[in-house]
Amino acid sequence: MSAGNKGAHWYALRTKSRHEKQVRDRLASQGIEPLLPTIAKLSQWKDRRTEIVVPLFSGYCFVRFAWSARLVVQKIAGVVGIVGGGDRPEPIPDEEIEALKTLMASTLQYDASPYLREGMMVEVTKGPLKGVKGMLVRKGKHHKLVITVHLIQQAVAVEMYDCDVVPLSAGTTVGETAVCGKRASSA
Numbered sequence: 013m014s015a016g017n018k019g020a021h022w023y024a025l026r027t028k029s030r031h032e033k034q035v036r037d038r039l040a041s042q043g044i045e046p047l048l049p050t051i052a053k054l055s056q057w058k059d060r061r062t063e064i065v066v067p068l069f070s071g072y073c074f075v076r077f078a079w080s081a082r083l084v085v086q087k088i089a090g091v092v093g094i095v096g097g098g099d100r101p102e103p104i105p106d107e108e109i110e111a112l113k114t115l116m117a118s119t120l121q122y123d124a125s126p127y128l129r130e131g132m133m134v135e136v137t138k139g140p141l142k143g144v145k146g147m148l149v150r151k152g153k154h155h156k157l158v159i160t161v162h163l164i165q166q167a168v169a170v171e172m173y174d175c176d177v178v179p180l181s182a183g184t185t186v187g188e189t190a191v192c193g194k195r196a197s198s199a
Contacts, residue, residue: 019078021103022047023085024095031090032067038088039075047074049112051123068124074109125174134177141170145180 027035032048039046049068054061067073072095077085082094082101094101115122128134128148135145 019080020045020076021079022074022076022106022109023101023103025073025075025085026092026095027071027073028090028092029071032071032073035073035088035090038090039073039085042084042088044081044085045076047076047109047112049074049116068122070124074104074112076109128174128177128179133180135180136172136176137178138176141172141176148177 025035036046036048050065051068052063052065055064075085085091086094096102130148132148133145134148136142
């Protein structure tokens with residue numbers, strides 16, 4: 013199959029755990045254009061440290077194909093499914109793939125970052141506010157986390173680093189509150 017087929021789009025494939033490289037190689041051997049962004053990380057064993065190459069997005073591989081060829085892609089060993097919303101997979105805009113390719117070709121250091129957007133509910137994973145949940149209201153060098161006390165209709169904001177928060181699943185409500193950067197006591 014040629015990657016230049018008319019109507020070919022980029023899609024994200026969900027792969028089995030630790031099968032991203034095998035899926036990439038199997039797609040390429042079938043003549044299907046894959047893209048697997050990787051990063052080099054230091055790995056520590058008991059007796060040594062070594063640099064290993066791992067997928068940038070664990071559990072995902074990108075692939076360009078025409079929709080009519082989806083069954084060939086889905087039957088590749090290690091592929092769990094084609095990512096999308098609702099009942100049909102969605103193509104990834106070419107600009108997003110080109111941005112990834114440009115980043116990969118650069119000499120800049122890069123690493124995966126949590127996908128965060130304004131209005132998203134997040135939980136702090138590190139530091140003195142670990143476990144506190146709130147809403148992200150600003151994104152930039154620092155994120156501003158708003159922690160609310162619904163009963164008195166008040167809120168407090170604190171700046172956080174993006175590496176210290178993770179997104180919560182949709183529909184999660186804020187269960188803990190904080191005042192002036194300290195956890196509120198439950199007593």
